[in-house]
Amino acid sequence: MDRSLSSLPPPRRKAMLKKNMASRRTPQQEAGSSTEQTYVYKVVLLGTTAVGKSSLAFRYVKNDFRESMPTVGCSFFTQLVCLETTTMKLEIWDTAGQEKYQSVCHLYYRGANAALLVYDITQKATFARAKLWLRELEREFLHDEIVIVLVGNKTDLAAQREVPLEEAEEFAKSKSLIFMETSAKSNHRVTEVFMAVACELLKRERQKEPTHQPQPWKKSCVDLQEPSNPAKRCCRS
Template identity: 70%
Template structure:
């Protein structure tokens, strides 16, 4: 995983800064742009379809670290599908977004997952399945349990959101942050062990 720490953040007592690339994938009109705009601007806007890709940044100041999200909002139209892999190259996390009132967008999210599985190993990227438009729950075509079950079988994070009413928008991004930081913590002991082993190896070589 190509997580990057900003220069000058390593001295003791200074929180590290991690830059994470997050891509939003899904069919057109599921609300990817609205989710990104709500999260970054805390506002709702009925967006026109994204052409190619839009880009947002968001900073989070947590006790453990400072996080900079680079959010790539990809176009959902079929004509852009073949080039979207260029946008999610090097991503640390992905949101697979579908519209809970449109079953076909849920099926399309499964196809996006297949694309990601071809590009990344399971431990290289955090993937969240996001059912958007909870404000239209009365028109739902995809049951919460259906989304939960698919996410569980694939090892994905799962949440239902509404960019319009701001329902769980911050929560899904925070869940991604926590998962990324957890993976970062799990990496650390391995790096320390490797350093110790290398030192022992050099010491042994010098003695012989």
């Protein structure tokens, strides 16, 4: 499923944005199953125009590649991921990278559970812009509130590389980000990026669940050897 929000009538677009910003996660119990749960997570793709955000989302959801997919405002995709006894529905928001849309992009990533900061490995300026997106996310979210992945796209153009792999790895490590290089064109590690997001989201979900540890037997609060003392009773006739 994919659609361009900018093509929807204003009332419907506003309602859709409000619906997706309403909650950070939505657990649902599957019918007929006592163990399987479904969670809905919002994943946003951020980065400069033409770095391949739309191509990454399209490759992951449709397993197809389109050379040019300009996004107007925001596009929307969904994908189901099954991990262990958990089904996760990823709602993928592909934001436009043009400068004229920057002022409203915060509306799209508000309430997100994960963000992919995408840059083009052949254009140093897009890596710098990804760092600026990270600053914006750091102002919006606490560190443990959102999963952030730094994605260097277009490894199929490695001969034209401007962003060294080591530099990107070092930056991601310094900021505690997941890091991966991909190619939407050659389908290199595209699925792995989204699976890394899903696994980290599930890991954090499990950490939130209360642990049910068996409690040790406690000594009775009533000493049967102690003589009865009416003065200690809580109720008197």
